[in-house]
Amino acid sequence: MEKLVFIPNPPLGELRVGIMGGTFDPIHYGHLVTAEAARWEYCLHKVVFVPSGRPPHKKDYPVTAPHHRYHMTLLATASNPYFEVSPMEIEREGYSYAIDTVLAFRRIYGPEAELFFITGADAILGILTWKDVDRLLQECRFIAATRPGYQLERLEKVLVQGRHRIHPIEVPALAISSTDIRWRVKNKKPIKYLLPEPVEDYIYREGLYRG
Ligand code: NAP
Numbered sequence: 001m002e003k004l005v006f007i008p009n010p011p012l013g014e015l016r017v018g019i020m021g022g023t024f025d026p027i028h029y030g031h032l033v034t035a036e037a038a039r040w041e042y043c044l045h046k047v048v049f050v051p052s053g054r055p056p057h058k059k060d061y062p063v064t065a066p067h068h069r070y071h072m073t074l075l076a077t078a079s080n081p082y083f084e085v086s087p088m089e090i091e092r093e094g095y096s097y098a099i100d101t102v103l104a105f106r107r108i109y110g111p112e113a114e115l116f117f118i119t120g121a122d123a124i125l126g127i128l129t130w131k132d133v134d135r136l137l138q139e140c141r142f143i144a145a146t147r148p149g150y151q152l153e154r155l156e157k158v159l160v161q162g163r164h165r166i167h168p169i170e171v172p173a174l175a176i177s178s179t180d181i182r183w184r185v186k187n188k189k190p191i192k193y194l195l196p197e198p199v200e201d202y203i204y205r206e207g208l209y210r211g
Contacts, residue, residue: 015113018047019105019140021098022119023055025064025178026203027076028195033173034145038118039082041169042143047118048084048105049073056095057126064208066090075198099132102139115140121150121168127158142166147174185209 020035027049035047051069063069070090077083088104089096098117105115117136121144127133144155146168159166176194184191186209191200203209 015109016042016044016116017105017109017113018042018044018116018118018143019101020047020049020118021052021101022049022123023058023063023178024049024051024069024073026069026072026181026195026199026208028176028178028181028199029193030147030171030174030176032076032080032196034169034171035083035118036080037169037171038116038143038145042116042167044082044116046082046084048086049077050086050089050101053089053092053096054094056097056131068202068206068208072199072202075202076196078198097131099130099136099139102136106139116143117141118143118145120144120174121146121155124166125154125158127166128161137163137165140165144168145171145174147177148172182209186211 018035018038020031022031024031035049038044039047051066051073053066055063067090070085070087073085077085089101092100102115102117106113109115117140119142124142124144127136127142130136142162142165144166146152148170150170152168155166155168159168181191181194185203191203
């Protein structure tokens with residue numbers, strides 16, 4: 001990829017926008033560090049967090065109600081001026097497909113803006129089966145965040161078939177995981193310092209993840 005230069009307040013056509021897609025059940029420091037690392041590395045002008053509505057690949061798993069995940073995402077990102085949160089997926093009817101989200105961003109930011117869809121490497125492993133994958137890869141680049149110890153060879157097939165539009169980044173803070181946080185709350189273990197304090201307070205106040 002060509003060397004990128006950060007231009008403050010660019011014209012619309014030169015905007016580089018990160019779309020941070022995830023279930024965020026709950027959002028934690030690993031997600032926030034990922035978004036900040038991607039913003040820095042790819043000179044993004046902003047990163048918009050998009051909590052998923054009804055994930056098509058989680059039909060058989062219970063996912064916390066979208067309004068809770070949206071509120072926790074708002075609380076977690078409030079202090080970073082480069083971060084925004086969009087309710088577009090939780091307000092959309094039906095399943096949440098990345099292509100619908102990316103095309104909505106394209107309508108907002110115009111044909112010249114560069115879009116980067118940021119998410120976990122394990123989610124991107126399945127990208128070749130996502131709806132309209134060819135159009136997706138045409139419309140945006142993908143940033144695949146890996147946890148420490150992740151074997152990059154696992155991504156080899158999608159990196160090759162992804163037409164050089166998928167870029168892995170290693171994020172040490174992704175040792176934190178939403179699954180582990182849910183398990184900790186259920187088993188009355190501490191979650192302090194794994195996620196922002198307002199999110200921790202929200203989880204206890206709303207009685208989330210108690211089992
Ligand atoms: P997931 O299967 O719950 O997560 C896979 C792995 O990636 C988990 O280890 C997860 O860690 C991590 N992860 C998820 N989002 C991340 C993020 N933004 N930054 C860093 N790590 C992240 O994946 P998901 O959250 O349901 O889906 C991820 C995104 O892919 C969503 O935007 C979803 O809509 C999209 N997606 C689209 C399609 C489609 O269009 N057909 C299909 C699948 C997924 P944590 O559990 O700690 O978050």
